[in-house]
Amino acid sequence: MGDVLVFAEHLGGHFPKTTLTAVNAGTELAKRRGGSAIAVVMGDAPDAVAAEIAKYGAAKVIALKHPALKNYLADAHAAALAALVKKTGAEFVLTTATAEGKDLMPRLAARLDAPMASEITAINDDGTYVRPMYAGNAMATIELEGPVKVITVRGTAFDAAKPAPSASPVENLDAEIDSATLKQEFVSFNQTKSDRPQLTEARIVVSGGRGLKSGENFKVVLEPLVDEMGAAMGASRAAVDAGFVPNDLQVGQTGKVVAPELYVAVGISGAIQHLAGMKDSKIIAAINKDEEAPIFSVADYGLVADLFKAVPEMVEELKKVKAH
Amino acid sequence: MKILVPIKRVPDPATTIRVLPDGSGIATDNVKWVINPFDEIAIEEALRIKEKQSGGEIVLATVGQTTWQEQLRTGLAMGADRAILVKNDGYLDSLGIAKVLARVISDEKPELVLLGKQAIDDDSNQTGQMLAELLGWPQATFASKVEIAESKVTVIREVDGGLETIAFKLPAIITTDLRLNEPRYASLPGIMKARKKELKEIPLDSLGLALSPKLKIKKLTAPPKRQAGKKVGSVAELVSVLHTEAKVI
Ligand SMILES: Cc1cc2nc3c(=O)[nH]c(=O)nc-3n(C[C@H](O)[C@H](O)[C@H](O)COP(=O)(O)OP(=O)(O)OC[C@H]3O[C@@H](n4cnc5c(N)ncnc54)[C@H](O)[C@@H]3O)c2cc1C
Numbered sequence: 347m348g349d350v351l352v353f354a355e356h357l358g359g360h361f362p363k364t365t366l367t368a369v370n371a372g373t374e375l376a377k378r379r380g381g382s383a384i385a386v387v388m389g390d391a392p393d394a395v396a397a398e399i400a401k402y403g404a405a406k407v408i409a410l411k412h413p414a415l416k417n418y419l420a421d422a423h424a425a426a427l428a429a430l431v432k433k434t435g436a437e438f439v440l441t442t443a444t445a446e447g448k449d450l451m452p453r454l455a456a457r458l459d460a461p462m463a464s465e466i467t468a469i470n471d472d473g474t475y476v477r478p479m480y481a482g483n484a485m486a487t488i489e490l491e492g493p494v495k496v497i498t499v500r501g502t503a504f505d506a507a508k509p510a511p512s513a514s515p516v517e518n519l520d521a522e523i524d525s526a527t528l529k530q531e532f533v534s535f536n537q538t539k540s541d542r543p544q545l546t547e548a549r550i551v552v553s554g555g556r557g558l559k560s561g562e563n564f565k566v567v568l569e570p571l572v573d574e575m576g577a578a579m580g581a582s583r584a585a586v587d588a589g590f591v592p593n594d595l596q597v598g599q600t601g602k603v604v605a606p607e608l609y610v611a612v613g614i615s616g617a618i619q620h621l622a623g624m625k626d627s628k629i630i631a632a633i634n635k636d637e638e639a640p641i642f643s644v645a646d647y648g649l650v651a652d653l654f655k656a657v658p659e660m661v662e663e664l665k666k667v668k669a670h
Numbered sequence: 671m672k673i674l675v676p677i678k679r680v681p682d683p684a685t686t687i688r689v690l691p692d693g694s695g696i697a698t699d700n701v702k703w704v705i706n707p708f709d710e711i712a713i714e715e716a717l718r719i720k721e722k723q724s725g726g727e728i729v730l731a732t733v734g735q736t737t738w739q740e741q742l743r744t745g746l747a748m749g750a751d752r753a754i755l756v757k758n759d760g761y762l763d764s765l766g767i768a769k770v771l772a773r774v775i776s777d778e779k780p781e782l783v784l785l786g787k788q789a790i791d792d793d794s795n796q797t798g799q800m801l802a803e804l805l806g807w808p809q810a811t812f813a814s815k816v817e818i819a820e821s822k823v824t825v826i827r828e829v830d831g832g833l834e835t836i837a838f839k840l841p842a843i844i845t846t847d848l849r850l851n852e853p854r855y856a857s858l859p860g861i862m863k864a865r866k867k868e869l870k871e872i873p874l875d876s877l878g879l880a881l882s883p884k885l886k887i888k889k890l891t892a893p894p895k896r897q898a899g900k901k902v903g904s905v906a907e908l909v910s911v912l913h914t915e916a917k918v919i
Contacts, residue, residue, distance in 0.1 A: 357831075362830070419836070420799065420802070420809050420811075421802075421808060421809070424803060444830050445812060445827075445828070445829040445830045446829070446830070448795050448811070449799065449809075449811045449812070449829075450799075451799075452764070452795070452796035452797075452798075452799035452800045452803075453799040453800065453802060453803040453809065454803075455765065455796070455800065456765060456768060456799070456800035456801075456802075456803035456804050457803050459765070460765075460884070461763060461765060461883075461884035461885040462764065462765070462794075462796055462885070463885065464793065464794045464795055464796060465793070474888060478793065478893070479791065479792050479793055479890070480681075480687040480696065480790075480791055480792075480793070481683075481687070481790065481793070482893055483686075483687035483688075483689075483696075483892075483893065484687060484689045484696060484890040484891070484892065484893070485890065485891050485892070485893050486887050486888075486889070486890050487887070487888040487889050487890075487891070488885060488886065488887050488888060489885070489886045489888055490884060490885055491884040491885075491886070492884045527806065529807070529808035529838050529839065529842075530808045530809070530810075530836055530837075530838050531836060531837045531838060532834075532836055533824065533835035533836055533837050534834070534835045535829075535832060535833075535834045535835075536832050536833045536834070536835070537831055537832040538831055538832045544831075546830075550918070550919070575919065583848065586848075586849070587848065587849065592832075593814065593828045593833070593847075593849055594828065594829070594830060594831055594832060596848075599790065599793065600708075600787075600788065600790070600847075600848065602830075607918050608912065608916070608918040608919065618683075618686075619683065625896055628918070629912070629916045629918050630896075630899075631908060631912060633908075637901075642898060642901070643896075643898045644896045644898065645898065645899055646899035646900075646916065647899055647900065647901075647902055647908055647911055647912065647916070648898075648899070648900070648901045648902065649901070649902050649904075649905065649908050650901060651905070656905050659905040659906075660905050660908065660909060663905055663906055663908075663909040664909055664919070666909075667909055667910075667913050667919065
C-alpha cells in the first residue's frame, strides 16, 4: 500500500524537466501515504534513460521493455502500465500533466477502473488533493476512493527532483502487452525547431498576443526581445489561431501552464483563459496600449505604450543594463 | 458514416465564475449556459465529414438534466440529425460519464466518436480517453487535423514541442483541439428544423449501470487573488525596476 508508480516520459533518449517534476511529486506523495516512489521508463530500449532517471532519488526504477513501446502510443502504454500496476500492487500512478500525460492517464484509469485527478496542485495530509477548475477560478478539494488512484500533477506546482547522492536500483522487465489488441499506429512527429529554452522550463517567458498583428512582427519585433532576455517565447490563443506562431506556444487554460520568474505579456489583453496559464508567475510585466486591459490587474509592472515603439526600445535598454 | 458526438453544458467562457461562500459550488445566477466550446468544434468536424462524404448521420448525446436539452437543440440547429439525453440529476465523475456514453455507443454503433478534449468547467481532459479504453478503440486526442480515407483515419495532434501524426482504423475516438476548425453558427432555418428533430430522453436508471463516483469534490474555494502592482512611466523605468527592484533580469 502507498506505493507510487511514476510514469517517466521521455523522447529520443532524453526526458523533459516535467519528468523530474513527476519524480519529485511522486516521492512526496509516497512519503505522505507511507509507500515508495517507483519510476517507470517504458520503451523498446529503455535502459539508457532508466539509468539517467535513476540519478534522481526514486526508491527504484523499472525499465519496461517491449517493441510496441518504441514510440509513445496511448493504447500500448496504458496496457503495459496497467499490467505493471497489478503486478506491483501499487496504489497510485502519477505523472505530470504534459500532452503525453494527459493522453495516457485517463485511458489507464479506465483500464484499472480507478478514479483520476487531473493537474493537482497540492497533496494534503488528510488524504485529499487540490486541483483548479473553471480556468483556475475555483480550487477544488477532492478525494479519491478505491484501491488504485491515478493522478496528474501540474508542472508548475511542484519542484523538479534533484540529483540524489546514490543511484536508484534499476529493475528490467518485459512489458506484458497483448499485441493483438493494439490499434494505434505512429506515423510521424513534426518537431517545432527552436534554439530557445522550453516554454515550461524557462526562467523568463515573453509572450505575444493579437497586438503583434502578424507572424512577421513576432519575428522582427518580439523575437529580438525574447532573445535579448534569453527567454522562451509564448503566445495567446488569438496569436496562435491567427497563425502568427506554432500551436505549442499557446499559454493558458487550454494550452500550456507556465510559472517562470518573469513573464512579459506584450499586446495581450489578459482574458481569463490566458491568465489561467500564467498568473502563478513570480513577476508579471505587461506592455499594452490600453490602460484598461485586464492584464494590468495581475501585472506587477505595467507599461501603457504602443508595443511597436516600446519593444525595440526595451531591447536597447536591456543592452545598456547588460553593459554595466 | 454514423458519427456520435457527446456534448456537455458549461458556463459561457466569458462568464465570471464565483465560488459560493459555503464552497458547495459556483454561483449560477447570471450564468449563460452553452455547449462546451471544444464540443462545438467536434460537432463542426462531424458536419464537415458528413458534407464531404455527402451522407451519414450525426447523433448528439449528453448525460445531464432536462435543461441540457437546450444545448442539444443548439447542436441540432447547427445540423446534427438527432439527439439523446441520458437523464441524470446526480453527480457522476468522468469515469461514470464515460461508462454511460460507452453504453449509448454500444447501442448506437457509430463508426466515429468525436468530442472535446476538455470541458471548460472541470478542466479534467479525461472522458474521451476513458471512453476509448472502455470500448477498446484507438484514440487520437488534441486533434488539429482529421483525414478519413476508406476506413482509415489519419490525425494530426497538437502535442508538446510540435505536431504528431497517428493513424488507425475505424471505429475510433477523436478529441478536438482549438485549431481543428471554426464552428458555424446555427442558421435561422437550422433552428426551425431543429425543433422537429428527434430528441430522445433515456432515464439513467433504465440503463442498469452500477455507477458510484470514486472521485468526490469536498469543497470549492476561491483562488488567492493576485494584486495589481504599479504602472511605470517609461521603458527605461520598466527595465530598471525589473533589474533593481524585482531582480529578475
Ligand atoms: C474554450 C476557450 C479556450 C481558450 N483558451 C485560451 C488559452 O489557453 N490561452 C489564451 O491565451 N486564450 C485562450 N482563449 C481565448 C481568450 O478568451 C482570448 O480570446 C485570447 O486570450 C485573446 O488573445 P489576445 O489577448 O492576444 O487578443 P486580444 O484580446 O484581442 O488583445 C489584444 C491586446 O493587444 C493590445 N494591443 C493592440 N495593439 C497594440 C499595440 N500596438 N501596442 C500595445 N498593445 C496593443 C490591445 O489593447 C489588446 O489588449 C480561449 C477561449 C476559449 C473560448
